[in-house]
Amino acid sequence: METQRDGEAGGLLDVRGLTKVFGTLKACDAIDLTIDRGEIHALLGENGAGKSTFVKMLFGALEPAAGTIGWKGRQVTIPTPGAARRLGIGMVFQHFSLFEALTAAENIMLSLDEKAPIMQIAERARALSKTYGLPLDPFAHVGDLSVGERQRIEIIRCLLQKPDLIILDEPTSVLTPQEADKLFDTLETLRDEGKSILYISHRLEEVKRLCDRATVLRHGRVVAHCDPRQETAASLARMMVGNDVEAVSRPADAGGAHEALLEVSGLSRPAANPFAVPLREIRLTVRAGQVLGIAGVAGNGQGELFEALSGEALQEHAGVVRIRGMDCGRLSISGRRLLGAGFVPEERLGHGAAPHMRLSENLLLSRHATDGKSLLGPLGTVREGALTAAAERIVETMDVRMSGTDPEAAALSGGNLQKFIIGRELDRQPAVLIVNQPTWGVDAGAAARIRQALIDLARSGSAVLVISQDLDELFEISDAIAVMHDGRLSAPLPIAEASFEKVGLLMGGAAPGHTIDNALDNATEQA
Amino acid sequence: MMRLELVKRPQRSALFSAVSPLIALVLTVAAGAVMFSVLGKNPLDALYYYFIDPLRETWSLHELAVKAAPLILIAVGLSVCFLSNNWNIGAEGQFIAGAIAGGILPVVFPDFQNWSVLPLMMLMGVAGGAAYAAVPALLKARFNTNEILTSLMLVYVAQLFLDWLVRGPWRDPGGMNFPETRDFHAFAILPELLPSAGRAHWGIVFAVVAALVLWFVLRKTLKGFEIRVLGQSPRAGRFAGFSAPRMVVVAFLISGGLAGLAGISEVAGAIGQLQPSISPGYGFTAIIVAFLGRLNPLGIVAAGFVLALSYLGGEAAQISIGLSDKAARAFQGMLLFFVLGCDTLIHYRIRLAGRATARRREVAQNV
Numbered sequence: 068m069e070t071q072r073d074g075e076a077g078g079l080l081d082v083r084g085l086t087k088v089f090g091t092l093k094a095c096d097a098i099d100l101t102i103d104r105g106e107i108h109a110l111l112g113e114n115g116a117g118k119s120t121f122v123k124m125l126f127g128a129l130e131p132a133a134g135t136i137g138w139k140g141r142q143v144t145i146p147t148p149g150a151a152r153r154l155g156i157g158m159v160f161q162h163f164s165l166f167e168a169l170t171a172a173e174n175i176m177l178s179l180d181e182k183a184p185i186m187q188i189a190e191r192a193r194a195l196s197k198t199y200g201l202p203l204d205p206f207a208h209v210g211d212l213s214v215g216e217r218q219r220i221e222i223i224r225c226l227l228q229k230p231d232l233i234i235l236d237e238p239t240s241v242l243t244p245q246e247a248d249k250l251f252d253t254l255e256t257l258r259d260e261g262k263s264i265l266y267i268s269h270r271l272e273e274v275k276r277l278c279d280r281a282t283v284l285r286h287g288r289v290v291a292h293c294d295p296r297q298e299t300a301a302s303l304a305r306m307m308v309g310n311d312v313e314a315v316s317r318p319a320d321a322g323g324a325h326e327a328l329l330e331v332s333g334l335s336r337p338a339a340n341p342f343a344v345p346l347r348e349i350r351l352t353v354r355a356g357q358v359l360g361i362a363g364v365a366g367n368g369q370g371e372l373f374e375a376l377s378g379e380a381l382q383e384h385a386g387v388v389r390i391r392g393m394d395c396g397r398l399s400i401s402g403r404r405l406l407g408a409g410f411v412p413e414e415r416l417g418h419g420a421a422p423h424m425r426l427s428e429n430l431l432l433s434r435h436a437t438d439g440k441s442l443l444g445p446l447g448t449v450r451e452g453a454l455t456a457a458a459e460r461i462v463e464t465m466d467v468r469m470s471g472t473d474p475e476a477a478a479l480s481g482g483n484l485q486k487f488i489i490g491r492e493l494d495r496q497p498a499v500l501i502v503n504q505p506t507w508g509v510d511a512g513a514a515a516r517i518r519q520a521l522i523d524l525a526r527s528g529s530a531v532l533v534i535s536q537d538l539d540e541l542f543e544i545s546d547a548i549a550v551m552h553d554g555r556l557s558a559p560l561p562i563a564e565a566s567f568e569k570v571g572l573l574m575g576g577a578a579p580g581h582t583i584d585n586a587l588d589n590a591t592e593q594a
Numbered sequence: 595m596m597r598l599e600l601v602k603r604p605q606r607s608a609l610f611s612a613v614s615p616l617i618a619l620v621l622t623v624a625a626g627a628v629m630f631s632v633l634g635k636n637p638l639d640a641l642y643y644y645f646i647d648p649l650r651e652t653w654s655l656h657e658l659a660v661k662a663a664p665l666i667l668i669a670v671g672l673s674v675c676f677l678s679n680n681w682n683i684g685a686e687g688q689f690i691a692g693a694i695a696g697g698i699l700p701v702v703f704p705d706f707q708n709w710s711v712l713p714l715m716m717l718m719g720v721a722g723g724a725a726y727a728a729v730p731a732l733l734k735a736r737f738n739t740n741e742i743l744t745s746l747m748l749v750y751v752a753q754l755f756l757d758w759l760v761r762g763p764w765r766d767p768g769g770m771n772f773p774e775t776r777d778f779h780a781f782a783i784l785p786e787l788l789p790s791a792g793r794a795h796w797g798i799v800f801a802v803v804a805a806l807v808l809w810f811v812l813r814k815t816l817k818g819f820e821i822r823v824l825g826q827s828p829r830a831g832r833f834a835g836f837s838a839p840r841m842v843v844v845a846f847l848i849s850g851g852l853a854g855l856a857g858i859s860e861v862a863g864a865i866g867q868l869q870p871s872i873s874p875g876y877g878f879t880a881i882i883v884a885f886l887g888r889l890n891p892l893g894i895v896a897a898g899f900v901l902a903l904s905y906l907g908g909e910a911a912q913i914s915i916g917l918s919d920k921a922a923r924a925f926q927g928m929l930l931f932f933v934l935g936c937d938t939l940i941h942y943r944i945r946l947a948g949r950a951t952a953r954r955r956e957v958a959q960n961v
Contacts, residue, residue: 377833379832379833399835400832400833400834400835401835404835410833412833414829417827417829417830418827418829418830418833419830419833420830421823421826421827421830421831422826422827423826424822424823424826428819431816431819431834432823432830432833432834433833433834435816435819435834435835436835443816446815447815447816447817448814448815448816449814449815449816449819
């Protein structure tokens with residue numbers, strides 16, 4: 068709509084001094100950022116650095132407290148997402164907003180301002196998907212599509228609005244490495260056409276590979292503008308975190324005979340609701356001293372597997388799950404804890420912890436059965452002194468930062484609460500620890516600490532099962548990696564044989580070259 | 595077009611959380627004064643008869659205890675339900691069921707007379723109320739029905755069943771066809787505490803003991819922790835190894851049992867027989883008591899006396915200045931409204947969101 072201005076100096080977006088304050092926290096503090104036409108610009112920062120707040124202001128979802136937004140050479144205010152779209156700013160969110168029961172084309176139609184017949188929209192979507200190498204069937208139901216395909220719908224929906232600037236929020240966090248490669252090709256095509264992209268990520272390798280410039284945020288401030296190609300992953304990480312992150316060390320397995328502490332054989336579970344994933348014939352073994360990683364794109368049955376292993380969902384036969392050699396498929400979560408297992412679920416608030424209860428009460432949540440002797444007195448009374456002391460011990464061991472003594476769980480930051488929840492289980496030295504997404508949304512320093520703690524627990528003789536979508540993390544801590552896809556679990560790849568490519572193919576559902584059975588044999592031979 | 599939005603406060607004020615029931619009381623009194631003046635009464639007179647006059651004499655203090663006993667007994671039971679996120683609205687029905695079950699002995703077996711009758715009646719009252727509450731509980735635990743609807747509807751079943759009993763099979767043969775049972779015999783009467791001073795009976799002692807016991811359970815024991823966790827975050831409760839369906843049944847049995855005890859205490863203490871109507875809505879008013887007492891059994895004891903006062907005050911105002919007895923109900927309703935309103939505003943603030951403003955800004959910027 069403003070073609071006559073296109074010639075101006077290549078500058079597309081010119082943000083100056085953008086500030087947003089929540090209560091006493093300056094989420095964004097005088098942020099400057101410029102984006103040229105035909106540029107892929109990275110916005111880097113740890114969780115809580117202010118990235119999301121910043122782009123929400125650009126997209127009209129939050130109102131800035133101060134600062135200006137220059138767009139194509141003139142100042143604008145962006146009161147609503149609709150206004151952002153009309154200016155030519157499009158956004159693809161990390162969490163999709165699609166109706167599962169509708170088709171791709173219907174979902175696209177719902178978001179368009181114009182009224183156009185569905186066939187015409189489907190045709191335009193198909194044409195776009197061809198141009199940009201984003202294969203998509205417009206008439207497929209969203210519920211049947213993989214996460215990667217759903218993301219394509221969001222991208223095409225965004226492209227149909229003909230934006231000049233596309234904001235992508237952590238787009239590869241839900242993709243396999245191969246799908247991510249395809250996405251990068253698409254983004255490069257878009258750049259070559261003169262479109263600009265603001266690329267939010269904390270994955271340094273892909274930023275180095277893809278982006279022309281980068282802006283690094285820390286605690287709501289810009290700490291650097293740089294050319295990521297001139298930097299190393301380590302130097303970028305240092306800018307993000309502010310100091311060097313200690314590398315996690317994984318000492319070699321001590322060797323010797325290893326007892327199988329967690330054994331699962333033929334675990335199947337029907338889908339509990341229409342959008343849950345059924346589990347099919349899952350087998351795995353985790354031995355003392357070992358960390359087994361389970362990779363997979365979100366929504367392939369990881370949550371269902373966790374519930375089945377923890378005993379929140381029971382199995383039909385007791386022998387399906389064995390902990391320390393005891394059949395426990397019919398035991399409740401407390402029964403499994405009493406056998407020596409510990410569990411850390413993916414959701415921190417509302418599952419791993421009750422949000423409005425104090426930390427000491429949240430300690431009781433998972434420990435009342437196993438530590439009844441020390442935490443409970445006569446008549447089932449709670450020994451508050453013992454409880455507070457135990458909570459303080461965990462806070463100190465795990466370096467949990469918080470304000471005041473014994474605050475509510477919801478008052479802690481995500482990373483600190485996660486440290487507490489993991490520390491709560493580590494504190495009792497569980498023989499088997501099952502963790503789902505140990506460092507999701509946790510800052511780099513805390514994440515390194517948690518990963519090290521998991522390795523140390525395994526090396527001290529426990530079996531550790533880690534379910535994660537973060538491949539870097541799994542490669543850092545696992546002795547073997549198995550992949551979940553569509554409710555099935557692949558055979559474990561010993562870490563020496565695993566590569567991003569192999570794991571990525573399995574995440575995408577490619578059948579591995581070997582069957583589960585002979586791979587299990589291999590793994591057994593190795594152990 | 596203007597829209598009202600509730601926006602969650604980042605943190606709630608500890609001070610206002612503590613004084614919120616008092617604020618609600620003050621607002622209720624103020625709104626009540628407005629209501630009285632609209633009804634053409636002098637608001638100061640009305641408030642005097644409502645809140646001061648009933649407290650001036652010993653016998654009326656006894657009356658206060660008579661009214662407060664069932665309210666407190668029922669409300670402490672309800673606090674267990676509400677804290678565990680089970681919405682038992684049918685305490686009135688459980689109250690009646692307890693009264694009927696306990697009434698079996700003196701009405702059907704009037705010749706069975708010895709010291710064991712009264713304890714048996716109390717136990718049967720508890721059992722009757724608990725059994726009646728078990729119906730919505732099992733329906734919820736097994737079929738996931740909405741307990742608000744089932745428990746409420748069972749109130750009317752209980753009321754009509756009692757009505758049928760006292761007009762039909764249980765009618766006093768020597769009672770001139772009045773719809774009431776025979777008077778309970780002396781062994782079936784709950785004794786008065788100080789017979790020379792007033793009518794207060796052992797019901798108020800039961801109420802205070804129940805409140806103390808439940809306060810201890812809720813605050814100090816693992817069971818109380820289980821009740822609160824399952825109410826606040828059911829998924830975290832399941833992770834802790836607590837069973838939500840079992841808690842539904844436990845909570846309903848506790849509150850039904852206490853409502854049943856309140857019912858049999860009322861008929862064996864204050865009334866002395868079964869009649870078509872044995873409660874001026876204690877089971878519903880107890881919901882207000884539970885929330886005014888912030889679901890804390892000790893707070894509920896205080897709140898029970900406040901609401902009991904509103905019953906007495908309603909009667910006093912009716913007699914002395916001719917205020918309709920409906921005014922007392924309206925008064926109680928306002929109290930619940932302000933209690934819940936204050937609690938909401940502690941957690942949320944109100945924002946006026948004008949869609950028109952947003953659109954105006956958008957248009958201005960596009961020009």
